[in-house]
Amino acid sequence: MRPLRNPLIQTSMAWILSEWMRFCYATIRWEHENQQVAEEVWAEGGGVLCAFWHARLALAPACWPMKRAQPVKGLVSLSADGEFFAKAVGRLGIPAVRGSSSNKDKAKQSKGGTQALRDGLKQLKVGGLAVTPDGPRGPARQMAEGLPLMAKLSGAPVLFIGISCKPAIRLNSWDQAVLPLPFGKGAIVWDKAWYPEGAEMAVVAADWTERLTAVEARADALTGLERI
Numbered sequence: 001m002r003p004l005r006n007p008l009i010q011t012s013m014a015w016i017l018s019e020w021m022r023f024c025y026a027t028i029r030w031e032h033e034n035q036q037v038a039e040e041v042w043a044e045g046g047g048v049l050c051a052f053w054h055a056r057l058a059l060a061p062a063c064w065p066m067k068r069a070q071p072v073k074g075l076v077s078l079s080a081d082g083e084f085f086a087k088a089v090g091r092l093g094i095p096a097v098r099g100s101s102s103n104k105d106k107a108k109q110s111k112g113g114t115q116a117l118r119d120g121l122k123q124l125k126v127g128g129l130a131v132t133p134d135g136p137r138g139p140a141r142q143m144a145e146g147l148p149l150m151a152k153l154s155g156a157p158v159l160f161i162g163i164s165c166k167p168a169i170r171l172n173s174w175d176q177a178v179l180p181l182p183f184g185k186g187a188i189v190w191d192k193a194w195y196p197e198g199a200e201m202a203v204v205a206a207d208w209t210e211r212l213t214a215v216e217a218r219a220d221a222l223t224g225l226e227r228i
Helices: 007-027 036-044 080-090 113-123 146-154 201-223
Strands: 029-033 048-051 072-076 096-098 128-131 158-170 178-193
Touching: 007 080, 007 178, 029 201, 036 158, 036 178, 048 146, 072 080, 072 113, 080 096, 096 113, 113 128, 113 146, 128 146, 146 201, 158 201, 178 201
Parallel strands: 029 178, 048 128, 048 158, 072 096, 072 128
Antiparallel strands: 158 178
16 A cells, blocks of 8 residues: 555655645745736735646745735645645645546546536635646646636636745656755746637647746746756
């Protein structure tokens, strides 16, 4: 049995990860660029989609100021790994919406995509929904149509979030995930968009892929983290 399938091990490791992330976030020296677009969304309240690439999941909670931004939930897959991460970020004040649109051709393994869409749209009526549009299995930095679809159906703005830190640990995973280390340099870069009226989903996904990659690359340039 994989360790993360054991509830006791999963809960213990989630606690360790959440405390590690909390410590790193507090000791990293953060630089912010173009944050006014996020400040406008936070001041207005209501629904907002928060998008970042899957590799930056462990950094993402650092970008959301709980005391002045609207409440946010994270869209997390139904896998054992997803359950582990949901527990970790839940301890940081970000509850999960569970589900994923992967394995679309296998009804038995649909990962709750339809239910996740319904729950995500419900969340967008009152607050933020954090989405990794290349997750949960990639390919890395290639946006599926889930994010544009939710933006179109909800009418909510999308915040593209590029987040980086150095030094950091690179995992040997499909997305080369970044784990923070303490006392380093961090950067958060923002961009914002709405779904263009009448636009084709594939065209929007391609454009938004470029914009999300651009803010992540800019954040890496600010910290000096090597692009992979």
